[in-house]
Amino acid sequence: MNQEFREESVDGERHHDSMNNQVARRLDALTEEFYQRNAVSFDATRQSSWPGWSKCLEAAGLQGQNPERLKVLDVAAGNLRFARFLNDAFPDTELIYTAVDSCEPLLANSKPISHGRVNIQVIDLIEELLKGNEDLFSACGQQDLAVCFGFLHHTPTEEARIHLLQSIVEALKPGGIAAISFWRFMEVPSLAKKTQWTTQKALQKLCLSESDLDQGDYLLGWGETSDSWRYCHNFNDAELKRYCEALTGSAELVQHFRSDGRPGDLNSYLVLRA
Numbered sequence: 436m437n438q439e440f441r442e443e444s445v446d447g448e449r450h451h452d453s454m455n456n457q458v459a460r461r462l463d464a465l466t467e468e469f470y471q472r473n474a475v476s477f478d479a480t481r482q483s484s485w486p487g488w489s490k491c492l493e494a495a496g497l498q499g500q501n502p503e504r505l506k507v508l509d510v511a512a513g514n515l516r517f518a519r520f521l522n523d524a525f526p527d528t529e530l531i532y533t534a535v536d537s538c539e540p541l542l543a544n545s546k547p548i549s550h551g552r553v554n555i556q557v558i559d560l561i562e563e564l565l566k567g568n569e570d571l572f573s574a575c576g577q578q579d580l581a582v583c584f585g586f587l588h589h590t591p592t593e594e595a596r597i598h599l600l601q602s603i604v605e606a607l608k609p610g611g612i613a614a615i616s617f618w619r620f621m622e623v624p625s626l627a628k629k630t631q632w633t634t635q636k637a638l639q640k641l642c643l644s645e646s647d648l649d650q651g652d653y654l655l656g657w658g659e660t661s662d663s664w665r666y667c668h669n670f671n672d673a674e675l676k677r678y679c680e681a682l683t684g685s686a687e688l689v690q691h692f693r694s695d696g697r698p699g700d701l702n703s704y705l706v707l708r709a
Contacts, residue, residue, distance in 0.1 A: 438691050441672040456565050458647045459591040462666035463561040465641070465654075466589050469665040470538040473657050484520040485584070487694030487704050491614035492524065494690040494706040495580065506531045508578045508606050510599070511560065511586030513538070515553065522548040533575045535560065560586075564595040571599075577608035588618040588668045592649065596668075597681045604686045607709035613686065616695075617670035617703040621653070623696075630655055630667075637664040675703060682707065 492498045505528050509517055512534035521530055530551025537559045556575075563571060572581075581603045590596045603613050621627045630653045637654035638644060640662065651671070654664040679688050686707040693700035 438693065453592045453594060454647060454649050454652075458643070459565055459595070460562070461641075461643075462591050463559070463565070466561075466665045467537060467559070469657065469663050471540060472663055484516065485616075485695045485702070486699075487616060487692075487702055488517065488520055488584070488614075489524075490692060490694055491582070491704060491706055494692075495612040495614065497580070497612075501525065502528050502579075504529045504531060506576065506579045506608075507533065508572060508575050508581040508603070509534045510572075510581065510583040510603060511589075512536045512555075513585070515548075517582060517584060518548050518553060522550065526550070533572075533578075535572070560599070561590060561595070564590065564598050565592075567598075569602075571602040572606040575606055577611065578606050579608060579611050581606050581611065581613045582615070584614075584616045585618070587615060588670070589666060590668070591652070591666060593674070593677075597678060600678055600682060601685065604682055604707060604709055607686075609709055611709045612689070613705075613707045613709070615705050615707075617675060617705070618667065619670055619693075619701060619703060620655075620667065621651075621669040623698065623701065633664065670703060672703075675705060679705065679707075685709065 489498065502525065505521070505525060507521065507530060509515070509532065512518070513536060515534055518530065518532050518534065528550065530548060532548065532551055532553045533556065534553055535556045535558055537557060539557055560571070583599070583603055587596055587599070590599055600615065603615065607613060620630065633656040634653045637656075651669045653667050653669065655667045657663050657665070675691065686709050688705065689708050690706040691703065693703050695702040
């Protein structure tokens with residue numbers, strides 16, 4: 436299951452310096468507006484677990500275990516479906532669960548877990564990253580498990596993404612596990628074609644240009660909505676390798692694999708041990 440990083444880059448269309456913070460903040464606001472506006476319909480499509488989550492537990496050595504207590508940090512927790520996944524996976528375990536997100540409508544739609552407690556923190560993580568906040572999760576205490584699923588692609592600039600990964604690892608106790616997903620939507624031809632179209636349309640509507648975006652950056656729509664977009668970054672193996680190198684000394688790579696979606700490989704996962 437552990438995969439080597441490929442050297443080639445899948446999408447190499449834009450090559451230039453990292454976008455400025457003004458553009459990054461505008462894209463963050465665009466994504467925030469997208470989720471506030473589409474929270475109900477988005478929540479309806481995010482009720483089931485991803486196959487990759489079970490593989491993460493297996494890689495972490497937690498599959499089939501029955502710990503008495505599990506401290507978990509869920510970065511960009513959304514409607515808390517990973518909490519419910521853990522609630523089912525560990526029926527005899529007390530979950531001490533910290534959920535961080537900025538979309539209150541999604542959090543409000545979340546269902547409670549039956550054994551444990553959830554502490555919700557409403558934070559605009561992108562803004563904190565762009566401000567250079569070095570103390571993102573220290574108040575959460577040391578975690579057994581920290582996850583970030585479906586969010587790194589909404590984080591503009593590689594510097595901010597690396598900062599977030601470092602902050603997640605810093606939240607772990609020694610030997611704790613981090614599991615992070617990285618969306619690779621541009622490797623699906625039908626989705627790539629639609630994404631190219633929506634990006635061009637959004638850039639025109641927003642009076643932005645391709646030069647405002649970094650390599651791998653796109654603007655995706657939602658359903659039949661014609662003027663609601665979210666910033667998304669498509670990942671490749673070269674980037675994941677750089678992220679692992681940036682974490683050298685603070686975390687070791689346990690496993691790198693791909694899972695999820697109809698093709699079964701729509702997300703890359705990194706499982707790391709502090």
